[in-house]
Amino acid sequence: MLQAERPVPAEDLDTRPYWEAARRHRLELPRCEDCGRFFFPPRPRCSACLSTNVVWTGLSGRGTVYSFCIVCVPIVRGIEPPYVVAQIELVEQQGLRLVANVVDCHPNDVRAGIPVEVTFEDLGDDCSLPQFRPSGASTDAL
Amino acid sequence: MTDAERQIRNKTAIVGVGYTPVLRHAQRSLGAIAMDAALDAIADAGLKREDIDGYVGTPSGPAAAGGNPDGVGQISAPYLAGALGIQGLRFSVDIVGLPSTALEIAIHALYGGLCRYVLLLRAMYSAPDGQRSTGSGTRAAGPAQFTLPYGLSGGGPQFALGLQRYMHEHGATREELFAIVDAARTHAQLNPVAYWHGKTLTLEDYLNARFIYQPLCLLDCDLPVTTAGALIVTTAERARDLPHRPAYVSGFAGTAPGKETVFELSGVERKDVDAAQIYDGYSPFVWYWLEQLGFCATGEAHAWCQDGRIKLGGELPVNTAGGNLGEGHFQGFGHLREGTMQIMGRCGDRQVPGAKNCLVAAGQPTSSRSRHAIMLSAL
Numbered sequence: 001m002l003q004a005e006r007p008v009p010a011e012d013l014d015t016r017p018y019w020e021a022a023r024r025h026r027l028e029l030p031r032c033e034d035c036g037r038f039f040f041p042p043r044p045r046c047s048a049c050l051s052t053n054v055v056w057t058g059l060s061g062r063g064t065v066y067s068f069c070i071v072c073v074p075i076v077r078g079i080e081p082p083y084v085v086a087q088i089e090l091v092e093q094q095g096l097r098l099v100a101n102v103v104d105c106h107p108n109d110v111r112a113g114i115p116v117e118v119t120f121e122d123l124g125d126d127c128s129l130p131q132f133r134p135s136g137a138s139t140d141a142l
Numbered sequence: 143m144t145d146a147e148r149q150i151r152n153k154t155a156i157v158g159v160g161y162t163p164v165l166r167h168a169q170r171s172l173g174a175i176a177m178d179a180a181l182d183a184i185a186d187a188g189l190k191r192e193d194i195d196g197y198v199g200t201p202s203g204p205a206a207a208g209g210n211p212d213g214v215g216q217i218s219a220p221y222l223a224g225a226l227g228i229q230g231l232r233f234s235v236d237i238v239g240l241p242s243t244a245l246e247i248a249i250h251a252l253y254g255g256l257c258r259y260v261l262l263l264r265a266m267y268s269a270p271d272g273q274r275s276t277g278s279g280t281r282a283a284g285p286a287q288f289t290l291p292y293g294l295s296g297g298g299p300q301f302a303l304g305l306q307r308y309m310h311e312h313g314a315t316r317e318e319l320f321a322i323v324d325a326a327r328t329h330a331q332l333n334p335v336a337y338w339h340g341k342t343l344t345l346e347d348y349l350n351a352r353f354i355y356q357p358l359c360l361l362d363c364d365l366p367v368t369t370a371g372a373l374i375v376t377t378a379e380r381a382r383d384l385p386h387r388p389a390y391v392s393g394f395a396g397t398a399p400g401k402e403t404v405f406e407l408s409g410v411e412r413k414d415v416d417a418a419q420i421y422d423g424y425s426p427f428v429w430y431w432l433e434q435l436g437f438c439a440t441g442e443a444h445a446w447c448q449d450g451r452i453k454l455g456g457e458l459p460v461n462t463a464g465g466n467l468g469e470g471h472f473q474g475f476g477h478l479r480e481g482t483m484q485i486m487g488r489c490g491d492r493q494v495p496g497a498k499n500c501l502v503a504a505g506q507p508t509s510s511r512s513r514h515a516i517m518l519s520a521l
Contacts, residue, residue: 007280009287041288069302070356071293079293087303099289112310129291
């Protein structure tokens, strides 16, 4: 099965809360209690002020497509092209961006700047990937 | 400007070049090809192998998929010294970095008196299966855990994301991007060793090329090749006695914001740059570099490059040997070699008449990894 061969996240101590939240279909990121900033990827210290006073905090899951591309060639085993890889800028903070696929819409309909919302793609029982879809879209519509 | 930066101006020079044909896949071993380039460079500088007492190599090969056995996928300092029978290297190092980083280390080794003549070598290997970066493996660890499960692997998609954003912010078009590829391909017709020599390209060809990472098409991406190049670097005093007009290193700068620019360090103004060799692993790199170097404002490079401005005969000829897009994926070594040869006046049909200052921009312009702007000058 292709799905079984697809790379899955190898969690470590610093990133486990992110993936644990994703399994509960929640988007959480580390937030510095001293300077108030979210940061990503997760690290033990705030990348702005180096504080260790970091708390995992839930986000709205809303954002916009900062940029995207359509991968047209097979470059990762188990993931069939074409597919959209996007940088999603989250509404909570300017410059706070994640990489995800834009799902539940045709690749040619993706544009920079469109509003998106988080959804979760379950890869087996113990892994769930935060993904994003155009705001208002639902899987029922497909 | 720090004392060290000020003091290295024109204290060292590139005095010899060696290079081999650029091939998609070679029948000969990379070790044999590297030897050719090294021996050609030594002879070109009017030296004998016994004169070489410094070596800086950049061995880490791009042939990740097939591993990198020494002499096959990469060339290490011990391999090359053994192959050339060079003993008595007073300074020898293999680095993880760009060819420009190798030059930087050579400059400091020479300036510090550690050695007299440094051989720089870069050899590229394109494995027969063509695979360099693969997203293989089923567990994505470290930073890749946030990208690889989404099908993001290697640099290409990252640069496509950057290009899409640039087009969105600045209204740039693929028709405008063609100017970069067009200049590279046009100049490659004047470079007999270039992979794309003899193969011209039209706008229609470009727009019809298949997408790899849309909006990047096949022709926006450099081509994996097998080739080798070598340079000889020495001190200014020694350079004067050698056969070719030396290409003095008048400025060597990082590109961090707020730091001295290569123009300040070299004393060469932008209007006095005769040609620029700008790293073009992917075509939009040239836009970003031109903006970072201040030839135009942020967001304007796509328009600035039109109407032949960056072609030979234009205001700022860019990548006069074809660059990565016209010559082949050489990780910037070709750019250093061409900058040197322009100053030496040895570029034949593609020579910029009377070239006195040639700028070399090395590395990915948007990367936080090392990247350099180097000025090579005739004195």
